Amino acid sequence: MPERSGHGPTAGGVPALLGPAERERAAALAPGPRAAFVAGRLALRAFAADLLDVPASELTTNFSCLRCGTGPELSHGRPGYTLRGKPVPLALSLARSSGWILLGAVVEPPAGVTIGVDLEDPARLDFDGFDALALTRDERAALAGLSAQALMQERARLWARKEAWLKMTGEGLVTAPNTVDVLHRAEIRDLAAGEAGLPPNFRAAVALSAAGGA
Numbered sequence: 001m002p003e004r005s006g007h008g009p010t011a012g013g014v015p016a017l018l019g020p021a022e023r024e025r026a027a028a029l030a031p032g033p034r035a036a037f038v039a040g041r042l043a044l045r046a047f048a049a050d051l052l053d054v055p056a057s058e059l060t061t062n063f064s065c066l067r068c069g070t071g072p073e074l075s076h077g078r079p080g081y082t083l084r085g086k087p088v089p090l091a092l093s094l095a096r097s098s099g100w101i102l103l104g105a106v107v108e109p110p111a112g113v114t115i116g117v118d119l120e121d122p123a124r125l126d127f128d129g130f131d132a133l134a135l136t137r138d139e140r141a142a143l144a145g146l147s148a149q150a151l152m153q154e155r156a157r158l159w160a161r162k163e164a165w166l167k168m169t170g171e172g173l174v175t176a177p178n179t180v181d182v183l184h185r186a187e188i189r190d191l192a193a194g195e196a197g198l199p200p201n202f203r204a205a206v207a208l209s210a211a212g213g214a
């Protein structure tokens with residue numbers, strides 16, 4: 001979905017619907033990134049509330065970070081919420097790129113099931129050094145000989161797969177991306193061009209862990 005913000009009453013320019021840790025993080029951002037952050041968090045909250053059929057205002061953020069733990073005071077990491085003190089039965093993921101937001105969820109996830117989604121605008125990846133920084137040797141070999149436009153599309157596809165994977169595992173970019181090969185992983189699915197209402201030139205992926213896995 002395209003980014004929109006400005007929903008509901010605001011406190012210090014940030015919608016009061018967001019939790020205290022979200023509002024604190026938003027307040028520390030410059031206006032452009034703040035609008036993108038707020039739009040993503042509002043969309044995620046509305047998405048979760050809709051899936052649970054509860055008012056969005058009743059959800060309390062409950063994000064998780066492998067380093068910092070889990071709780072309402074955390075403003076980063078894997079998304080999650082509690083409802084009346086209990087974690088909601090949703091595995092969630094969020095991504096933003098060039099004004100667009102992609103959300104993914106598993107309802108009533110079996111134990112250990114996590115999801116990661118990512119979307120990429122190929123135009124953002126047109127810079128020297130991307131391949132060395134981001135791709136494994138096998139991935140770089142797979143891109144060899146592509147024309148400029150195909151190269152950008154394929155970089156975006158691999159990067160979306162990689163970030164989806166790293167969100168699914170919860171590691172994020174604490175793990176060096178050029179050490180994670182995503183050419184052939186059964187847990188990752190590329191979204192078709194235009195799927196989920198995204199611009200057709202964007203590339204996007206969903207990674208879903210197996211039940212009982214990481």
Ligand SMILES: CC(C)(COP(=O)(O)OP(=O)(O)OC[C@H]1O[C@@H](n2cnc3c(N)ncnc32)[C@H](O)[C@@H]1OP(=O)(O)O)[C@@H](O)C(=O)NCCC(=O)NCCS
Nearest residue numbers: 040067076077078079094095096163167170171172173174
């Ligand atoms: C996950 C990550 C690769 C995505 O980065 P990005 O391309 O800038 O942003 P995207 O729009 O694709 O995704 C952002 C969303 O990913 C999710 N996310 C962040 N860290 C995550 C993690 N460890 N596991 C799963 N999802 C995560 C959040 O929902 C985040 O949304 P937010 O900005 O509203 O918090 C990057 O944020 C990252 O590496 N984060 C972890 C870094 C970390 O753990 N640092 C140590 C902190 S103590």
